């Protein structure tokens with residue numbers, strides 16, 4: 001299957017590329033001398049297909065508004081066999097970033113690239129890899145990562161990833177990095193204002209021009225604000241090295257726009273109309289992260305050209321909870337993030353956007369928030385299901401009130417549309433992609449976790465709390481992602497089951513913790529019916545639940561043993577929270593008393609979490625996936641809390657390495673994970 005120059009040009013025009021076409025190999029014609037200081041954010045490549053990839057750099061100039069760089073692509077690291085040589089415009093309109101689509105490449109090949117200005121000042125050399133052809137049966141290796149806060153941590157995980165990859169056999173080296181969001185945190189702390197948070201030192205990242213202040217956070221409101229954050233993040237040496245080594249495939253989570261925002265509403269504490277802010281966030285994302293995402297301004301890779309937008313309150317919502325307001329629609333459609341990639345015979349990667357189209361948060365009603373105040377972070381699962389279902393709950397007959405023991409509050413979602421994270425249009429596209437997929441593995445790359453996070457406080461012994469948790473109700477904690485998008489999740493999993501789709505697996509981020517298990521619509525007492533695998537990768541650096549609880553959980557709370565088990569010798573507490581989600585309250589209480597793991601696990605509640613094989617709310621690191629025609633291997637590489645940058649070439653020690661293996665199942669069969677600890681101590685995660 002050979003792509004023609006003509007069809008490449010057509011494809012390139014469709015995504016608006018500055019493009020270069022490959023010719024015969026020859027020596028470099030460029031006088032290149034490396035000046036990394038003139039390319040302060042390094043180089044990158046993105047979204048490879050079998051014949052093309054987008055290359056990226058940033059070369060700011062003090063004078064002029066538009067200048068030309070030369071980009072070269074070679075078959076060797078020394079640039080003796082240069083196969084593409086082209087011009088790459090940089091302009092102040094795109095904050096001096098450059099994108100070039102290189103076409104005519106060979107499939108499943110490694111290439112090297114570099115940029116040079118007219119004075120011979122050169123970028124560092126980057127390396128990229130094209131995708132295999134759709135019928136190529138070779139093994140696919142990728143890593144999925146998320147949440148790289150460099151304001152409060154360091155990216156030792158990338159250093160470890162690079163170190164191991166350089167030493168891995170060729171067939172096991174990573175083909176690409178899938179970044180599932182929180183590439184930046186738009187909420188920026190200044191070290192002179194905040195010295196520490198939890199275990200963290202606050203490091204200088206950026207100064208936000210024309211931003212707002214929300215608590216300790218400086219938040220951008222303009223494109224220059226977001227650009228400042230990207231520049232600060234990309235100054236990180238480990239992130240730069242990772243981008244120079246592998247192509248990245250990237251989707252945003254919440255923090256690329258706004259911490260608690262959704263659609264075009266900006267929210268950091270207080271919500272406000274943020275149409276122009278969403279466009280600014282999209283523009284900076286597009287400028288700094290090379291991808292094939294479609295922008296509304298049409299076919300040019302040179303600049304984003306934002307649509308004209310006014311910030312106005314959204315007053316009308318359609319039947320799917322989409323804000324029916326022209327500026328809102330223009331803002332969220334200014335850049336389309338969802339897309340899919342075929343990668344050889346074994347992978348269809350389907351990527352979705354979890355924030356631009358979602359409906360309003362159904363769980364924000366403060367009245368229901370007062371249910372069970374003695375039970376930290378816990379929310380009655382049955383009430384969560386009612387609120388999630390909105391007016392469609394119970395076949396369109398939602399209850400007028402929701403209850404917890406004798407407390408009754410009006411059902412705030414009785415007339416609201418059922419919760420959707422994907423939104424109607426994206427969901428239709430997503431379902432179509434699933435139905436059409438012919439690859440062995442259909443991997444849903446989404447920024448948010450989909451595994452239920454629940455506990456069984458109904459099994460607590462009497463007397464520990466004043467109020468008793470309702471006997472027939474589980475608790476969900478916390479709420480907000482696909483783990484509590486019961487209705488939408490069931491719709492997707494229902495399609496997977498009904499269309500007899502095998503090899504379905506979810507990889508996600510956002511939770512700042514490692515999870516491995518099964519995609520199931522329901523849990524006991526409902527029907528546990530897994531249709532696929534589901535994973536959450538830990539944060540690369542951002543602080544997680546256990547770090548927060550170590551600092552904030554009240555010492556005298558009678559339910560503390562469900563989250564932290566205090567050792568009599570005063571050592572750091574054990575993370576029983578992992579055990580709470582996997583085995584339940586009885587195991588936690590036993591463990592916190594005796595520290596006898598076997599006895600604690602013997603009290604496991606088998607109906608609590610048949611969907612979970614592994615959960616570590618204190619982990620950091622990355623997850624490596626290896627796909628073949630009959631197996632999916634997912635390896636969690638966990639590193640210690642990344643508080644300071646390791647100067648070691650391997651990025652510092654590892655805490656544990658755990659492998660989750662699943663054989664490809666036939667339609668109608670149940671997927672089955674086998675979990676094995678390859679090295680280190682996983683604590684209470686199993």
Ligand SMILES: [Fe+2]
Nearest residue numbers: 147182510542
């Ligand atoms: Fe995050």
